[in-house]
Amino acid sequence: MKPFLVMSLNQNIVNFTQFSWQDSFGNGDVNSLGANPENGSSLAQSEKAVEELLTQQTPMLATDDHLIEFSEALRTVAKALRGSAEGKALAQAEAAEWKRRYELERSKNQELLHKAPLNGVCADESSSKGMDHLAKSPRRHGQENGKSERYPLERICSHDLLQDGGESNSPNGCNNKLKRKASFKLSWGCKGQANDQHKKEIVSFESGNITTADRSSKQISLTWETNPQTVIIFTKPNSTSVRVLSVEMVRWLREHKGLNVYVEPRVKAELLSESSSFDFVQTWEDDKEISLLHPKVDLVITLGGDGTVLWAASMFKGPVPPIVPFSMGSLGFMTPFHSEQYRDCLEAVLKGPISITLRHRLQCHIIRDKARHDYETEENTLVLNEATIERGISSYLTNLECYCDNSFVTCVQGDGLILSTTSGSTAYSLAAGGSMVHPQVPGILFTPICPHSLSFRPLILPDHVTVRVQVPFNSRSSAWVSFDGKGRKQLEAGDALVCSIAPWPVSTACQVESTHDFLRSIHDGLHWNLRKTQSSDGPRDT
Ligand SMILES: NC(=O)c1ccc[n+]([C@@H]2O[C@H](COP(=O)([O-])OP(=O)(O)OC[C@H]3O[C@@H](n4cnc5c(N)ncnc54)[C@H](O)[C@@H]3O)[C@@H](O)[C@H]2O)c1
Ligand SMILES: Nc1ncnc2c1ncn2[C@@H]1O[C@H](COP(=O)(O)OP(=O)(O)OP(=O)(O)O)[C@@H](O)[C@H]1O
Incomplete structure (x- = not known):
């Protein structure tokens, strides 16, 4: 080993190694390294510096295997880091552009609202459809109960994000004439509570006292601000009743709506x-194309x-x-x-407002050992x-090492492990013994399948953690x-499989509201805690 070389290298790579090791588990604080676009170039310089340093040193002996391995690792780390910083810079530029558009749209909306306070029209509606049409519309935001209400500035409004950016050139008609998606707003509130602003600050600590200002999760209601124009229907294959209904529903949606x-x-x-006569119905060619449809589908x-x-x-x-899910299955x-x-x-959903259940999803990422040096994963x-x-088909016990934010959780020896939303x-x-949890509770369920141990109880982890399961x-x-x-x-x-809560939940429309629907499903679907009621004629406490 050459001590001088190792010291110089360490000075150059201390940040690289910290970043890479954390980031591969999805926990690294990318901001600390890639917070500004210049980092891309400074990292490139650091990478170059590492290269130069390596070439300037006295020739290595063939026996310096560790040193060679170390320098290769350094190059890989520097390459990955540069790629990451470049990606971050791009994302930041994109975010800045969205923010600019948002600010522009908001000031335009406010200006128009100011001009038309009596009908409470949303600005982009008025520009796209004209005031006359809006004045006749039965569902203008802010007109409910005859009140003329201004939008709260903190509301979450979809139309800023969902303007149709470009036309697809799909041969199947995806390049339709739609200009934008219907806009809606989401509001949070408990039953009977008029609060429709979701406070971001859940915990306050004024004067050293910790208090919770708000619940993190509430019943959410979706109110359309412009009329939905486009729907997409997914149907269970090979079912006659589904096929019959889809024919009827498509016709009704077109002719009546x-x-x-x-x-x-x-x-x-x-x-x-x-x-x-169904040639008006649109479709797509491959599944990649459908993800491009999101900006057009309401x-x-x-x-x-x-x-x-x-x-x-x-x-x-x-x-x-x-999603509006119709039941045509058994559960x-x-x-x-x-x-x-x-x-x-x-009719009710298209008119709104509707209660929705915001269902979190898990994003799962496989890290292959043989591809550990590759930037592309x-x-x-x-x-x-x-x-x-x-x-799977193996007759041996699984042996899965599990980590939560890099803390060792346990080793699963049994049939396997379920990481569930x-x-x-x-x-x-x-079915594997996990708890039933209301879908709006944020968290990750850690449920073993047939563990070969008497004390392995399922866990529920908070929603901010990253779980890594490694063979x-x-x-x-x-x-x-x-x-x-x-x-x-x-x-x-x-x-290894790395899982964390994804930033894109799935919102499903409720029949009544989230909790009611959840309880109904466990009662009707599972007959949860169904038992004949004990009669009152019997011994009693005196
Ligand atoms: N032993 C088991 O219970 C078991 C085994 C394998 C898969 N599954 C489940 O099946 C799901 C895939 O469903 P599928 O319809 O494509 O396969 P499928 O046709 O085999 O149906 C599986 C059953 O799970 C039910 N199910 C699915 N999601 C549910 C949910 N969130 N809550 C309650 N029940 C639910 C479905 O209604 C269906 O009855 C998997 O995600 C897994 O959760 C369950
Ligand atoms: N549009 C689709 N294209 C391809 N496969 C689908 C589609 N919709 C559903 N499936 C698959 O068909 C299978 C059965 O679907 P689904 O669970 O909706 O019906 P089901 O089994 O009759 O309902 P239940 O489980 O409540 O009895 C699922 O595995 C699902 O992944």
Whole structure:
């Protein structure tokens, strides 16, 4: 070893190594390193400096294996870090542009609101459709109960984000004439409480006293600010009743509601085989194209069971439009709407306001041991229910090392482990002994499958953590991971699955409201705690 070289290198790489080791687990504080675009160039310089330093040193002996390995590791770290900083700079530039557009749009809205205080018109509506039309509309924001209300500045309004940025050139008609999505606002409040501003500061500590100012999660209500124009329908395949209903629903949405309708390619073929009059229905060619549709789609409708909701959510790798799930399966934890009453339900949803359940998703990322030096890694997968890591066809116990924010949790020896969202708590996790958790409780369920230990109880972890599950190098067998029961992938020794809460939840429309719907689903779906009531004629405490 050459002490001088090691010292110089250490001075140059101290930050690199800290960043890389943390970041590979999804926990690194990227801001501390890549907070400004200049970091990209300073990191490139550091990388160059490392290169120079390495070439300036006295020639290494062939026996200096450690040193060679160390310098290779350094180059990899520097390369990864530079890529990360460049990505960050790009994202920041994009965020700044969005902020600028937001500010511009907001001041335009306020100006227009000021000019038209009597009808409470949302600015972009007035510019796109004209005041006359708006004055006639029965559902103007701020006019409910005859009141003329100004928007609270803190409201969350979708239209700033969802303006249609560009036209797709899809051959299947994705380049439709729509200019923008319907805008809506979300408001938070408990029953009977007029508070519709969500306070960001949940905990205050004025004068040294810690108090909670607000709940982190509340019943959320969605109010359309402009009329929804476009819906997308996902249907369970190979079901005659679903097929019959989809034909009827598509016709009704077009003829009675004047909506643009997208369906899956398979369904479009089915509709055309019914009648050529369905040629107005739009579709897409491959699943990548559908994610481009998000900026144009106001509402997603599912016809099927929970699996169809999972399927629909999986089509959106980023933000998901609100989903209206109709129950056409046997259980239906996430499908509160009755298909027989679809017209009334859709009328109510299209009119709004509606209660929604905001269902968190997990983003899952596989880190392959053999690709640990590669900057490019496998794509993230988003799950609405769970990621399951299990032994697959192997007859050996799984041996999974689990870490939570880099703290060792435990080693799972058994059939496997389920990392579930709270929405998924009533699915596989429940069958494996996990608790049922209200879907709006933020958290990650850590549920073992048939653990070979008497004391392994399931855990519920907070929503801010990152969980890493690793197949140790000395494991007797590999493991398999599946996502919402699909897309199974093998995890070999040294591979890891990293999961954290995704920034894109799935909002599903409620029949009544979130808690009511959840309780109804566990009563009706599972017959939870059903027992004959004990009669009162018997012994009593005196
Ligand atoms: N032993 C088990 O209970 C078990 C085993 C494998 C998979 N699953 C679940 O099946 C899901 C995939 O569903 P699918 O419909 O594509 O497959 P599927 O057709 O095999 O149906 C699985 C069942 O799970 C129910 N289900 C799905 N999500 C649910 C939820 N969030 N709450 C309550 N029940 C739910 C469905 O209604 C269905 O009855 C997986 O995400 C997993 O949770 C359960
Ligand atoms: N549009 C779709 N395209 C392809 N597969 C789908 C689609 N919708 C649903 N599926 C798959 O079909 C399967 C069954 O769907 P779903 O759970 O909705 O119906 P179900 O099994 O009849 O309902 P339940 O489980 O409540 O009885 C699921 O595995 C789901 O992934």
